[in-house]
Amino acid sequence: MxxxxxxxxxxxxxxxxxxxxxxxxxxxxxxxxxxxxxxxxxxxxxxxxxxxxxxxxxxxxxxxxxxxxxxxxxxxxxxxxxxxxxxxxxxxxxxxVKLPSVIKEIVKCKNPTCISNSNEPIKATFHVKIQDSLHIKCHYCGFIIEKQEIPKQFEQK
Ligand SMILES: [Zn+2]
CATH class of the missing domain: 3.30.70.140 (Aspartate carbamoyltransferase regulatory subunit, N-terminal domain)
Structure with missing residues (x-):
């Protein structure tokens, strides 16, 4: 064992x-x-x-x-x-676990003017850019979010 x-x-x-x-x-x-x-x-x-x-x-x-x-x-x-x-x-x-190439609805875009933060029925979508040191890039505005910022989004809830 x-x-x-x-x-x-x-x-x-x-x-x-x-x-x-x-x-x-x-x-x-x-x-x-x-x-x-x-x-x-x-x-x-x-x-x-x-x-x-x-x-x-x-x-x-x-x-x-x-x-x-x-x-x-x-x-x-x-x-x-x-x-x-x-x-x-x-x-x-x-x-x-498998890091997906596209992440939907889990993380929010930090760009306040991004269309995914408007009232439009658009779901936040990110492309995973680098798999070792993770960066994700907003599908709509190109805003980059780094790995260490991701957990902070879940603290406020
Ligand atoms: Zn965005």
Whole structure:
């Protein structure tokens, strides 16, 4: 049994997000809308040794299975993360996050005059520009948003 299966096996039902880029676990919680007052038990483990990544963070959310749109959000911050869905102590589904080339409706454009911020029925759309150091570019006005600005958008909600 590997170090990972031991850690994953500890929760009964829920989601384990593994291989989060070290330092990003708290940002992942923000992007999922998980703050101080939640009903689920959430465990965060920082700087776990990883053979492939050096160190990584992990998040375990009990009693909640992430939706695919939530998995997409995680890919923006932790492009190597893996999502394990746990039911009755077993991993029933394991998926790697995949950074999409186009992001819709997750992030808002920061340009106040952008048409995606008007009352028009236009959905914010971004093109992913660089996959290692992430920048996303607004489809409508070309405004660039950097990776570290993304979690801030989810803090205000
Ligand atoms: Zn824009």
């Amino acid at each position: 590997t170090e990972n299966t031991l850690r994953v096996a500890k929760i009964k039902d829920g989601t384990v997000i593994d291989h989060i880029t070290a330092g990003y676990a708290l940002e992942v919680l923000k992007i999922l809308g998980i703050k101080g007052r939640v009903k689920s038990i959430v465990s965060v483990t920082l700087n776990v040794f990883s053979k492939t990544m050096g160190s990584k963070d992990m998040v375990k959310i009990e009693g909640r299975e992430l939706k695919s749109e939530e998995v997409d959000k995680i890919s923006l911050l932790a492009p190597r993360a893996s999502i394990n869905i746990i039911r009755n102590y077993k991993v029933v589904d394991k998926q790697l």
